[in-house]
Amino acid sequence: MEKIIEGKTISVNEEGYLTNFTQWDKNIGEAISKEVNITLTPRHWQVISYLQDEFKKESPLSIRKIGKSGVVDIKEFYALFPNAPLKTATKIAGIPKPASCI
Amino acid sequence: MKKIVILGAGTAGTMMANHLHHELDKKEWDITIIDEREKHYYQPGYLFLPFDMYEPEEIVKEIKDFIPKGVQLLSGKIEKINAAGNLVQMENGDQLPYELLIVATGAKIAPEETEGMKGKEWQQSVFDFYTFEGALALRDKLRQWEGGRLVVHITEMPIKCPVAPLEFAFLADSFFKHKDMRSKVDITYVTPLSGAFTKPKATAALDHLLHEKNITIESDFAIAEVDNENKKIIDYGGREIPFDLLVTVPTNKGDELMERSGLGDDLNYIPTNKATLQSQAYPNIFVLGDASNIPASKAGSVAHFEAEILTENIKHFIKGEPLKEEFDGHANCFIETGNGKALLIDFNYTHEPVEGEFPFAGIGPLRLLKESRMNHMGKLAFKWIYWNVLLRGTHIPFVSATMQESGKHFSAT
C-alpha cells in the first residue's frame, strides 16, 4: 500500500507501519504522531532514536528490553506512548511492529 | 572414546539420546545424559489436570525408562558449562569433559519476575498451571470454587506452548457449563498481545471462538503488579483488572545455569542459529527444545522436528561437513476448544497457520484451523504418541520434519 504523508509517497502495510525505513524522516514521524494523538517532546525523540538504533542492529524489541535499556523505564514509556507503547512508538519511528515470537 | 553430553532429559534431550544412540558408532562415541530429576513429566497434561480430565499418575513416568541402554544417565544438578574448556561442571563438583554438547534444559516459570505475583495469594487465589504442583493445586481449588471472576492471564511472551492459556480459557468455559455454574463465572482472557494469537488468520479464528464462548478479551496488557490486597492485576498504563481467581502464566525463562555460564540472553535462552540449531557462540554446542532463543514455538512437536534435523547435522559436524540449514520452524499444535472439540494448526517461520487438511491434502482426516471432534481425538492420542513414539525418537509416518505446503489453503481469506 502507498500513502502520502507530508507530500511524500511512502509505502506502508495494512496497519500503517512503514515497510521501508529509508523513506522515514522526522516530518513523517511528526505526521504519524498526530494521527495517534501524541505530541512529540525531546523525550519522545530520545526513545524513538533508541528504537531505530536497535532496529538497525536487527535486535528484537520487547517491553522487557526497553525497561532494561537505561533509556526509559517501562512506566515512563507508557506515559509517553499510552496504551500500547511499543506498537505506537515503532509506528512513529517508521520501523516494523515487533513480532512477539510464538 | 569421544564424548557427547546431553544436558536435560526432558522431551528434547530424551529424543536426542534415542536418535544418537541409534545413529552413532558405539565404539567411537560415548553418550551421557544428565538431569536433576528422576521423573519425566508430560507437560501437555498440565492443561487437563486442573479440570480432573487426567489423573496425576497418567502424566508422570520414570526418566530412566526412556533412556536407551548404552546411554549413561547421570542424576544431578548441572552447575555450569565451561564452554571454553569443553567441560560440564556438576553441583557436587564433578566435571565432565565433552567433544560435543547438546543443551536441552528447557524453560520454566519465573513468577518472581512480576511484583506481587508470588505474594500471599499465591496458590490461594493466584495460580499457575505450568508446573505439576501448580496444576494440582489449581485442581483442588476448582473442585470447590463457587464462582466469580476468573482471569486467565499471560505475563509476557515468549511462553511454552503459547496456545495453552487460550485452551485453558476454553476448557474452563466447558468445565463450568458441565458443572451447571457457567452463569456464576465471568471469564476474562488477558494478554500482552494485540489479539488471541500472534498470527492474523489464527487470531481471527480464535477471537471468534472467545466471543462465541462469552469470554472477554483484554489485549495489550503489560502487567506491572499483582495487587494481593485488592485482588487485581495492574498494568504499566494503570489499567486494572479485578479477579476472584487468577490463573496466570508467569514469565518463562531458560535455566539459571545459562546465566552462571554466561551463555544466555536476558531470559536465559541460548542464542542459536535458527536453521542449523548450532549455538552462535561455540561450534561444538547445539541447542534444541525450549532452551534456545530461535523464533519458533516452544512446543514438544517443535522439539521432535528439531531432533530429526539436529541428528543429521551432528553427523555432518562429526564428519567435518558443512551443516544443513534445514530447520524451518515447523510446529504442529492441537488447540483444545472445549466440549470435546479441538483445532489443529500447522505452520513454520514463514507460513502462518491457515485452513486446510492434514496430513493428506484434500483428505485430512484432520482439519486445519477448524473445530472438530477428530482433532480432539488427535489431542488425546498425543499423550500415547508422546510416551510411545515421540520420546523414543521414532519418525511419525506422513509427518515430515519440515512443513508441507500441500493441503493448506494459503490464498483463502
Ligand SMILES: Cc1cc2nc3c(=O)[nH]c(=O)nc-3n(C[C@H](O)[C@H](O)[C@H](O)COP(=O)(O)OP(=O)(O)OC[C@H]3O[C@@H](n4cnc5c(N)ncnc54)[C@H](O)[C@@H]3O)c2cc1C
Ligand atoms: C501447560 C503446558 C501445555 C503444553 N502443551 C503442549 C502441547 O499440547 N503440545 C506440544 O507439542 N507441547 C506442549 N507443551 C510444551 C512442551 O511440553 C515443551 O515444549 C517440551 O517439553 C520442551 O522440551 P525440552 O526438552 O526443551 O524441555 P523439558 O521437557 O522441560 O526438559 C528440560 C529438562 O532439563 C532438566 N534441567 C533443567 N535445568 C537443569 C539443571 N540445571 N540441572 C539438571 N537438569 C536440569 C529439567 O529437570 C528437565 O527434565 C506444553 C507445555 C506446558 C507447560
